Amino acid sequence: MGMCNLSAPGADLMLARLAAREQVPLGVSTVASTAMESLIEEAEGHAWFQLYFSGDGVGTFKLVERAKAAGYKTIVLTVDVAEVGRRPRELRHGFTMPFRIGPKQFLDFAAHPVWSLSTLFKGRPEMANFQRDGYEFDRTESRTRADWDTLRRLRDMWPGNLVVKGVLDPDDAVALRDAGVDAVQVSSHGARQLESAPAPIHALSAVRAAVGPDYPLFFDSGLLGGEDVVKAYAQGANFAFLGRNLQFAITAGGEEGLSQLWSVLRDETSITLAQIGATSLAQGPLAASLSSD
Numbered sequence: 001m002g003m004c005n006l007s008a009p010g011a012d013l014m015l016a017r018l019a020a021r022e023q024v025p026l027g028v029s030t031v032a033s034t035a036m037e038s039l040i041e042e043a044e045g046h047a048w049f050q051l052y053f054s055g056d057g058v059g060t061f062k063l064v065e066r067a068k069a070a071g072y073k074t075i076v077l078t079v080d081v082a083e084v085g086r087r088p089r090e091l092r093h094g095f096t097m098p099f100r101i102g103p104k105q106f107l108d109f110a111a112h113p114v115w116s117l118s119t120l121f122k123g124r125p126e127m128a129n130f131q132r133d134g135y136e137f138d139r140t141e142s143r144t145r146a147d148w149d150t151l152r153r154l155r156d157m158w159p160g161n162l163v164v165k166g167v168l169d170p171d172d173a174v175a176l177r178d179a180g181v182d183a184v185q186v187s188s189h190g191a192r193q194l195e196s197a198p199a200p201i202h203a204l205s206a207v208r209a210a211v212g213p214d215y216p217l218f219f220d221s222g223l224l225g226g227e228d229v230v231k232a233y234a235q236g237a238n239f240a241f242l243g244r245n246l247q248f249a250i251t252a253g254g255e256e257g258l259s260q261l262w263s264v265l266r267d268e269t270s271i272t273l274a275q276i277g278a279t280s281l282a283q284g285p286l287a288a289s290l291s292s293d
Contacts, residue, residue: 002031007247009122014255015246016042018262027241030063033125037070048074053146059136064158073160080166080189155180168203170210183216201235208236226268233281
C-alpha cells in the first residue's frame, strides 16, 4: 500500500515488524512513505517490492536495479492501474501526491489535532523512494506504454521471482505464465480504479482452472476478515493479501491495534476452518466444503 504513513507516523515500519514477526511478505509500494531499503531491513527480508511502470520506463527500471541491490527477491509488477482512476472522494478532499496543504486541508487537520500534531512532529509523509537525486515519479503519468516487450525486458533483468498483479482474465493469466512470470495475482486494485471491473473473487476460480492446479496464484481485493481469506483459498488462491483494514487498525490503535487485528484475523480463519470441517487452508477438500452447489 502506498503512503501508509498517512494512517499514522511510522505505519510502514509497523507493518514491516508484523511481517518479520509473522514471516509473511510485506508488499512495499513504489510510492511507499518509507524507503524500500529501510522496509526490507525492518521486515527481516520478508518484503516484496511492488512496482509501477510509468512514462518511458527509465525510472521504473532504475527502481528494479535498486530493489535488487537492497536484497529483494520478489517483484510484483502492478498492471491494474493503467491510468489513475477518477476518485471523486480524493478530488473533494483535495488529496494529491505529492501532498499539498490548502485551506480545506488546514481546517481538516485542525479538527483532528492528535493525528495532525503527531504527524507534524514526525514529518510530512512523502513518497520516500523518490527522495534521492535522479528519482522522480508523477502519479498522474500514464502507465499504458508498458507492453509485452516491457515484460520480457523485466523478466530478463530480474533474477528473482516475478509476479504480475491485477489479472482478471484467464487468457491473460495463461499468457503471463507462458511468458515466464512466476505467479499472477488476481486483483482489481481494491476496486479503487474501475467501478465496472468484475469482482476478483468471481474471476479467481476461472483463472485457477486456466493456469492449472500447480501454478502459484495469489489474491487480493475485498478481503475484510478471516472468513474472506478462507473463501479466497477455496476458489483456488495459494495466498491472500490484506490491505486497507490493516491501515484502519493502525489509525485506530497504532501498533497495538495492528497486532490486535492480526489476532482477530487468525482466530476468524481458524474458526471458519473448524466450522466447515477443514484443518488447513491448503486442505484439498476446502473448495467442496464451501461449495453452494
